[in-house]
Amino acid sequence: MIPTLQTIIPYIQENSLDDVPLTFLLKLLSNPTIINSASAVDQQTLLTRVTTLLKSNHNITRWKATKIFTVCLLHPILLLSSNTANSIAALVKILESKCFISDFQNPGQRELVTLKSTAECIDFVLDQIRGKPTLTREVLTPKLPTIIGSLIEATTFIPDVTIPVLSKLLITNTTTFRPFGTKFENVLKNILNNGDNLAKVDSRLRCMLLKSLALVSFVLSRERQADAWRENVNALILEIKSVISIYEACLELSGDSDYNSKFQNLPKLPEDMSSIKMIFGSLSIDINESPVEIFKVSQRINILCELLLAYIELNTPTAVTIPFGHYITIGEILSSLNTGFTPVKKDIRDQATREMIEQSVIESKLAGINILNTLVKKFKGELYPHSYQILAILDAAVPIQTFRGKIRVFEKLVYENEYMMNSILHTASEYLKLTERFNDMSVLGRLVEAALILKEPREPIIPTENNNTHQELTSVSGNSKKKNNKNKSSISLSDILSHQQLFMTQPSAMTLTTLRDFFNTLLTHCELSPGKLSLVLRFVLIDSISNIDLIHNGTSAEKEQIIKLLESALLYPGRAPNSISIIPMIANLIGTDNVIFSLLTNPRFPLLPKKSNRSSDNEHDNITEEEELKEAEEFENGGFQIPDSENTKRNAEENIEAQREEKRQHVEETGNKVAFENNDLVFNKTEAAANVLKKMENHLKQEQNHPTISLVDDTARETEMAADDNVIASEEEEDGEMGSDFEIPEINVDDDE
């Protein structure tokens, strides 16, 4: 027996609301039976009470009312009631009042929660009403301007809730939104504050902010939204180009032909920079004042790139023309920035500045890699023509050193730039997923090397002897206090020297995730050399053994990743013949409850269900079996030829051919013989002539009756034998050639091209 609405209603008023736990009330109200079985009066009362609660002076009551209202809206019957409009008005009031927050620096928790809940509730109301024509006309449309206005007002306090709601409204109610466009844009720009605040918001909010900023910049234009989109993106590309050009002042980029050609390919910067529509203000940098200033460049590049990507990540109402080539070029330019190839200009002498510039370049490079990564996730197949070059760029981004005349991956720098290496490997893995059986090691070799380096545990960095002696020297010249210090440091070092293994650190969780993904891609989409493959497999096995607990008990994403890697190792064993199979090891690791392993070791056939005619089948089977037994017997006796095999067919045909030849010869011979015999006959008498003729006729008859040369019969018999396929039999081909009826014409492929 469930309570009726009538019993619940008394508790829905300010004084008695505290008597019942809210969640209990919500659960009851969410039950369709309670609402639907109630009388219309009760339903109306419920809504009026909720509206009254929404108008309360207490935050807690208003907050509770928003929750109750949300649950009420689950029921269509309540949504359609005339009271909905009043409730919405009450919700808007709450937003407009901003819960009477007076302290903008430090708004109260309860006020914020109430505001958030109200915005969420409005979002839900809008969702419920959207698409229902009459409701929209009667309830939503008149209220919409106030709703939008109040949501924009509240954005400064609760951006993470209001921005998605406003973005939805931007797309669905563009016309109503139009007057508020500039206001919304300004609010968003204020939150971003030229990108300075970018570091203060989490990635989810940042993504929403930039997306809304992109959306609001074009969607409100009355006509030709696509053109507005295009213009904005082009302006943004120009802005990025102008910011990138700042690096020309501190890096030796003029000598880099690749950079120059790519930079030229981007749209030309106008003479007068003030004419382009800049989204953010101009940058002023003085690295002489403080080397940290250079980070403004990378920060600006970062936010501009993210905004550029935001433009392609949102829903566009119409088709747009995406300058895809320029997107890729920007990504390529930024990710191929490398102070190894294009060092910091020599006229910048200050060491700190040089270091800061290098670090800033790395930051910008990350922005570039991020562009490439987003593009491949979004556009996949569009990147086929570009992926080789992009892989080459990623490969070239791996730091290298020359060691004894050989170029190899520079371990130290790989560890130093682990974060960058992770994003390089992650992006490369996405590009490799586009291909199948990729085996071009010229653009993959260093990436694989770097990944194999990253998987190793890190050894503690022990001060080398030189450093020690240096320290000693300085300490000798110093006073006794310093000597003490030195002794202390040697005590702390003693552990590292004696128990080095205790100080080994394993790769971080993030690195491991990236590596597993990269190795999985290598296994499934690439053809590695046997040496590299065994190194990868070694990692796979060691990694899963060290995480054996996780495999058996965990439920995390990490577990899935490890198991996926093992499954890939099973399914893609590599092409090279390997003396050791890893299947037994994988069997021991995941064999007990893995579907793929089970199917691999116990394969089954997908049989077609058939209406089987049992009796005739059996009969047929019996006959074939008998026949086969007979055949086998004959075969054992040695006198049997398998009639329907391709070989016999061919042999038979060869026989026929031989016999035909033989017969031709025979006929010729006989003819000659007869002619010879009769050559000197002079037909003086008709009798003699008749006799000779008779003799010849007899001879001919004899010839025809001759068993070996009755060609017609023979051919017929042989063909019958060949065609008499009672049993579907098969046989291996010899030397890859078919029987004579499948002769392949020689086609010279090279000539065609």
Added chain:
Amino acid sequence: MDELIYYNAMGKPEDKKNLTSFAYLSSLHTTKIYHQYKQSPSSANGSVNLAIGNGSHLLVALPDKPILHVYLYGKESPEQIIPLPEILTSLTCYRDDNFEVPTLLLGGSISGRLYVWSLNSGLLLTVKQSHYQPLTHIVSHSGFIATGSKDSRIIIHSINSLFMNNISEDNDNNNEKPFAIITDHTLPITSLHFNKGLNNDIKLISSSLDSTVRIYSLTSNIELLTTIVSTNPITALAIDPAFRALYLGMSNGQIRSVDLFKINPKNKIIEAVGGLGKIITLKPDIDYNETFNCHEDQYKAIDENKVSITQLKVSFDGTLLVSGDDKGALFVIDITTKQIRKKLKELVGPISNIELWSINVNDKKFENQSGVDKTLMRTIPVLKRSIVETNDLVNEKLIMKLKDTKGKDELTPIYNFSKWIDNVQNEEKVFANFSGVDSETLGSNGNGFFINIDRTTIKDLKQELENKDAAFKSLKKQYDDLLAEYMESSKNI
């Protein structure tokens, strides 16, 4: 759930304006005809639906003119007419895994070239001259593109060999060799298929007019696994979705099913048919155990001319065959009973394409729309006729409607009620006071001061008050009683 069938035909050569050529999109299981397209003749395998539903496009390459007709879903006449470099005899698109709209358009020409366009930019990415006769069928799967031609050869390109390395500065496009060239067939190739599965389990099945079907493994290098020798030239081929059987459409109007797994009569063990280079010769099926002769029967009475199957497809559940013949008839045949389940609307000329699409009928994109949807992308970018150069790639422009791929999975929280309730409780924490102290602000505008009172103190005070109240009451009662007694007694006195 319903299954849509798209089909068109070759049309009549004498009908220059293609007025009698139609294509249809109808339901396989119900009688509903979704749409009809006008002037849409194509060579065999010469048309392709990029997607299905509102806003999607159908591309049809005309059989006798170098022209491509682009149809918008639901609109009868061509929305766009694109001139092509030459007549395309076969058309398909390359689909990435889990991607709704394909990105590459593959066209096979009458002169034997393979054209690859980017569908969203219209750029002609590459052209391969590898056959010397018209292409008959192009199929693609998991990084491989196989082309069959009337020159009886099959060429397999891999995506790597088409795109990797080859669009370089010098734009030398034809230096990459194809993955494999198969020259086993002796007569024109009629149909090609890839099986479903992982890239290293991939198999190619080809059929040809030389009466053979060949199954190749592409595992490491190309390897001929099985040759099936049929009784008649094979004009169409379909494979069971689970690769359990092959269906061969033949030039005599019969369809022959070939099981790929059989029970060995000797040991009663299920065995795969073929493999290891075996040759399977099909014996004439006199009892029609494995033969569908619906098409043959259909024309036996009316026409003496032979009919041949031109297109063959197996339905989503693998129980129905959809077959089209060169007279323009289309049947839906039940595989188990070998009976015609349904006859589809007949077309003029040999059936040239059959496509099957499984759809969700309730999806909005299949609703008939009233009015013109302005936001729809009505056309596709014009396909370029000259091959792409480095400069074109730098300025590549994609024309497409962007979709937000993120955030799709975010369900309105309330529909996950228990989670929503949890959130509510989480928010309620803000209003709760878990400490033992009640605070009250006196004064307003933040100038006031707080009074913090320990809850236990209040409780104690309350208790004391209650006690005192009770004591007072009892005293009062005693007093009242006494008073009453006194009054009584005084009255008496």
